[in-house]
Amino acid sequence: MAEKQDFYILEDEVSIPYQNAYGPTWTRFFEGFKKEKIYGSRCLKCNRVLVPARSYCPRCFIEVEDVIEVSQEGAIVSWCLTEYEYFGMPTKPPFISALIRLDGTDAEFVHLVGGIDLSDPEYVRKTVKTGMKVKAVWKEEKTGHILDIKYFAPVK
Amino acid sequence: MGTVISASSDVFHGGISCANSYYWDAGAAFLKNASRQDGESLFAFSYAIMRILSGSYDSALVLGVCKGSENPENDMLTHFFTDPFYQRQIGLNETIAAALQKREYMDRYGITEEQCAGVVVKNLGNALRNPYAHIKKKVEIDDVLASEVVMDPLRSMECAPKSEGIIAMLLAKEDLAKKLTDKPVWFKGYGSSIDKFYLGDRDLLDGQLKTAAMRAYDVAGITDPKKEIDVAEICEPYAFQELLWYEDLGFCERGEGGKFFDSGATKIDGKIPVNPSGGVIANNPYVSRGLYRLAEGFLQIRGQAGERQLDTKVTTALAHGTHGFAGQCHAVAIIGN
């Protein structure tokens, strides 16, 4: 159906402020970030180590040992290169999102892969591979935010 | 657990859309056939009942999820119930709609400010005995009448707060229920109904609660609610609405809500106690408040309502939930032993 401009269109931007509570476990997780530590949790039933830290195991539905330090190195399980941009996008393209299995953990950590030239998709495609080892690169100034880790860079 | 039906609403969910994605695992639904209702938690209750009655599930977990502290003021959110072109431009929100409804109620039936304030005094009085209540303070009629005008004729103490409220309720079919507990409380009836959208198209004093209640009474086999309902937990985000809902629920005649209140019948020791928990005036998690009412009814029937337990025998309880402007949508559930 063609867009008919003879009908009115009312333009508006909705902006609604919310405040989300970190709660104790996530507070500890982000306190860890300030100290360049990544915390995960071990489920006392299925024994899986989950990262980020959490207060219960999503499968076994029981409480967990909630802050244990995990490795800052891991392997890429999957990745994609984002080229498009949309309103309110929190991270500006181009960027590589990845599922990263940190060593010794049993869930994938979602973060960015960086430290390489992102301007040419063909180059990225040839450089970034599933299974590749990567390592956390921290920002100088840490505020207790998920982007205190700038990205995960390939381990040379 | 066979299935999980939760209630939550995206705008009342901390700015995280598709609310039940977020709490799917926290709601014990990992690899379960589960679903969700938006707007009113008694909807979720009725959907869970359907799933059990269909014979597909022996048990169901019903969740009401609303974490008010993460949200902006309720009226900022209810403002988005409006259509963008007409009512939104006039600034409509739930409190304004309620103020318009209250004035009509006072003008048409002679309901007084004192009667409306009386509901606050009664309910907050009851809330003093309820450990789950959000607002706990002893108030007098004069305190209510002296509280600041929010939207004349509504004063701040006549309007419900913004509260936390996450509630879980377990349903089971007959044989399983009997195995799990000596004191099961049974589903007796449910009804819901929705009114037209535009405020000006509706009669704000003759809405759909009557229809919803009639449906619930029919299923429950209730012919005289005044006699057969032992306790009612009803949803009064604005105190005067409790009086209007008395009428729609058949506790008294049209226009008699104020007089009925004055008779003392709805006090905690009255003939038909209403909101012994303190009601929504004392605790208002927007989406889960209907399920809260039902849980309170459940506790009353089981005799487990602690300090707020009624002295009289409770065999049948009514729970009511409403959302939308001036009661656009209502749900009524009846449970009993």
Added chain:
Amino acid sequence: MGRPVAIIGSGQSNHGKRFDVTYPELVKEAVDAVFENTGISPEDIDGVVFGTMPSMMEGVALTHLYFADVLRAEGKPILKTETCGSTGISLAITGYYWVASGMADLVLVVGSEKMNEGDPQATMTTVLEPFYQRSFIAGAPGVFSMQSQAWSARFGIPEEKIRDAATRLSIDHHNDAFDNPHAHIKKRLTEDEVNNARIITYPVRLWDVCPASDGACAVLFASEEMAKKLGINAAWVKGIGYSGEEYWFGDSDKVEWQCAIDAAKQAYDMAGIKNPRKELDVAEVYNPFTFQELLYYECFGFCDFGEACDLTLKGVFSREGELPCDPSGGVLCTNPIGATGLNRVAEAALQVTGQADSRQIPGAKQALAHAMGGVVQFNGVMILGSEQ
């Protein structure tokens, strides 16, 4: 199990970019159509089920309040089912349970979305929590791209082969859409156009991705008694399944995708289906991304894991193939999210009742309808049959 449940009719709006009508008017198109198509009077409806994706996509919250009039719901019981992208199938499942429970004989189920009134990707980003994952996941395409990459790595499927199969699906479905009067994007595409289209999130390119559509769909669910009394050619609900996983992307495997496998299995078990490729005559798979449609063939047991590309290239899932998938053009060509899953159900019902006109699969007796939602987290399946 509960009482038998039938689908006795459906109505769809014209899907597309619909700035010519208000949102309630768009919903009304579908609701009016279902009553016109069946000759049933709105007064006879016992209840209404409605849903969308997050209602703030269109800037109006709790939209069942806004649409009470056009849903013909005044004075009727209502439910508002919402489960993100899978809302459409969850709506159908709600309609099923309402009738199966004996609490209603005739239920109107409606789903809608007016994606062009908002910014769909901006809205979908708010599905992610703001603490951890919102910064990294580029709307829906980001998630699906990673899922596809993990799939190709797991089974060692060469990138070129996946690209070829995806291209085949894209060309076929955009062609199929010409036979669907309600479809949004109808386009004759060449391999070159698809292969060299601009990258959205690598490896996903433009023609691998569904559009943002405005549209609504309405379906009537009836009890056996009611269906027989009305004497309408009905599609019978033979099986339903739904399952969901953890919220956080990364917590569960999205290749051997348990909630997809489980949802299909629940539905097959209920319908008594052992070999879906043989026993199903047509499938309306939720395919917002070409790659994901391929993965679903495997998760739903249409073929083994790792086989979907080869079989697709052989034409097993095309219109003339062994198990035609998405002859309507599917989600790839039309995606008003809150209605999309229900569109799949409506299309499946049209197929098994022989009413799918030029997109009819000859002799179709058993069909699958499906939708997915959440952070690639929920899957729901409904099996419809022409016999009770």
Added chain:
Amino acid sequence: MSKDFNTFNNVVRLPHKYAAGATFTKFYNGLKKGIIYGSSCSSCEKVFIPARSFCPGCLTNLDEVVEIAQEGEVISWAFSDKEFFGMPGKPPVIIALIKLDGTDCNFLHLLGGMETKDLDAVKSVVKTGIRVKAVWNDEKNGHMLDIKYFKPVS
């Protein structure tokens, strides 16, 4: 509530373009000319305002718009002298349901044109049942608030 715990400020910003469709377009175009349009239902014979594309009662499609009287009666009203989100203009504000002559529903709009600083002053003038009349802005852009407010008819 006091803030003992860390919270994350999560501002959700979403842009919207709302399609007004044919009927609201006619309504807004009417406002530009100082005309209030409603719709008359051929089936139930009721007159609705603002103009509708369908009758909210019998759902009949309504194509034609009809001009509506600019005077009517106040059915209910509410007053606030505090700012709230979505407020039309600055406080104080009186929002009212008005039954315009010849219509069968109530029109939601503002009251004005009197002393509104103090509630008692408002109450001495504004009562349910009083007659009011539309007052227009000089500049009209096709917006709900082209009608400045409804003012008591003395």
